């Protein structure tokens with residue numbers, strides 16, 4: 001059938017889409033680059049970002065996790081305040097809005113009903129909206145004032161992979177463009193740093209055997225798994241846990257390293273897998289401290305660190321990238337470990353039970 005042709009030599013769309021990530025990032029660089037090598041976004045979007053006093057990101061699922069990273073990128077690079085909200089909750093727990101809010105809807109499909117509910121309401125109130133999507137022309141794209149295309153190509157597997165990294169890459173460029181418009185100085189070349197990310201992704205997608213072994217070592221016989229991280233690694237841990245639970249049905253949760261002691265550590269038993277991310281120098285000691293705490297209670301600990309911060313017993317070491325962009329590479333082992341865990345458990349990787357690729361009901 002047609003889907004077999006599209007998959008090519010790959011056994012699953014998810015694996016194909018994981019492998020496409022370096023090319024997606026390079027494609028984004030090309031699409032948003034001026035001839036002089038600077039970042040190019042629509043003037044309208046630049047003006048909307050510049051004119052707003054606070055940005056409200058609205059999203060669901062994996063796109064929400066990209067939004068958490070997107071907030072950090074915009075606040076650190078462009079120095080604009082950002083809030084991130086789960087779409088389905090926003091209208092119930094609506095924050096007091098600033099004077100000139102700009103709403104950013106992040107959606108791979110551009111069709112998620114929970115987001116549309118918020119979009120309709122904020123448009124009714126006269127606010128501006130930007131949709132960051134993989135499908136220009138989708139409902140959320142048409143109904144917003146502006147669209148930023150993530151150029152990831154069609155994503156078929158229900159579990160989102162390349163759309164997530166593409167969303168974060170586009171947020172990097174949005175942050176850089178806004179910084180320039182606001183006269184904020186940058187001490188790095190974003191397009192060059194994204195090119196380094198693409199190369200690092202390629203290195204990682206070539207390390208499948210190693211990551212399959214991590215899946216075997218930690219996830220063959222377990223009913224749960226915890227992901228811990230601090231700072232931006234916390235957000236990647238949330239996405240790692242979502243990937244794993246979606247396709248392998250292992251009960252997986254992501255936690256902030258510092259929150260462990262406030263509850264979760266009670267769940268640690270002999271052999272409980274705990275995957276810890278350590279890509280951020282400023283929290284390296286603290287997250288490794290958390291790993292020791294859970295190891296002392298019997299956890300089967302797996303540290304994924306980054307070149308320059310690695311220690312002898314780390315299970316996996318990521319190639320170094322700019323500290324703001326570590327989520328784009330740190331998520332790849334999460335995706336591949338989840339893929340192999342699901343495969344070893346005979347799960348339907350591309351079409352997990354009870355889930356839909358795009359959820360058009362509230």
Ligand code: G6P
Pocket residue numbers: 060061062063106107108109110111112115158159160355356357358359
């Ligand atoms: C569904 C999918 C998820 C996705 C979420 C948001 O639940 O199964 O993978 O992250 O919707 O989708 P969107 O298209 O709005 O990014």
